[in-house]
Amino acid sequence: HKTLLMLVYSAGLRVGEVVKLKPEDIDSKRMLVFLKGSKGKKDRYTLLSETTLKTLREYWKEYKPTKWLFPGPDKERYITIRTAQRVFEMACEKALIKKDVTIHSLRHSFATHLLENGTDLRYIQELLGHKSSKTTEIYTHVSNKALMKIRNPLDQIFEEKGGG
Template structure:
């Protein structure tokens, strides 16, 4: 069984390597030049360069590695390499998913799935069969121990590859999709959110996280905000082309507006409300994640949380405050009320009314 070795980018200079503890894997990791153990994050960190990446790929050629899409990883010593036919296939795939209107993030994910599939199967495109999909799905679920959401996305990308690019109609017939996992989101208490927000000193960082929590924004939405999207007269934020290519409005908090005005007065952003390091670009999502990770550490909160946890907490706190679920659905931009209903399972409003039988027993004794 695969130990679930995952590699993702920490920044331009470092890569993080995570896996379930295994002494043999640790021994191999220690062979990589420049590797260090990150005690706080409980993960190994290696230099983000071709030498380290190639060392890692060669050491774990048999075990397999789940590479983040942003990493230009090698296909391995004996791996099937993409020739001109396969590169043409990826080009055609890219055109089709662009015409379908998929977002840049989704296009990148789908192309990554197709590339990994071709490298795994080691066949020219015209020889690909339905059985190859089943083989790959079993590999993802049993050996790589990928999440069902990840495997489902891989299957969706391969369906487009076979149906629209290779013109193999109905190729995924009788291939069952992994059952969707039902996981409840982690929620921060209002006190914890306040502690995190108060730990921020940088004006730009304060404005970022204040806006995310106060309006329930996705990280991809906050970095793409423009100056004109903030309507201080109507106290609304205009989200343009959010998830699912939808526009919507959400609330603008008075407290968040005051923080935002302070930030704008000092930093004077031009086009993008939160510009990135490169001129003309908005801030990267990974940069926001790092801001939150540092704030979580400064606030000394050990609960597992990410930037998206602020969005979950926003919805849960609204529900606990008595806001109708239909309004929360609209603010979050959910298509289905079933998506929003998940917050009823993490809200303390109803659960707090239930008394544990142990407390009843003690009181009656």
């Protein structure tokens, strides 16, 4: 279950996308995750982290999924969205997280952390599969951390001129 949650965060997936992943959707050569006919019926690629790939390989060795990366009890169907949500809820309980968060919070954090690390909003929009940049802007609310990194232009001018 750790693998599922790592994929949601590290690739910025919707819960409905992670449950429908197939083993062949993981492109370890190009370090990408392929999402076919996602929301809006649009195919897209998103990032695959090296850490997540290592965890995926361990998961693969242990469970050997064939049709679905995260199969349901009968192996012919993927796990339900509700099951994935319960996995997240149990992980939060185990980690003693009391905040009101959902599995979607991992996707939100993915976008916010990319923005804080300087990734252009247009790339984030593409990775998340948003049609409108307005949707992405909502996800990537301006954080205090990002605000504190901004240098005041007046201070910068005075420093360049030697304290004026």
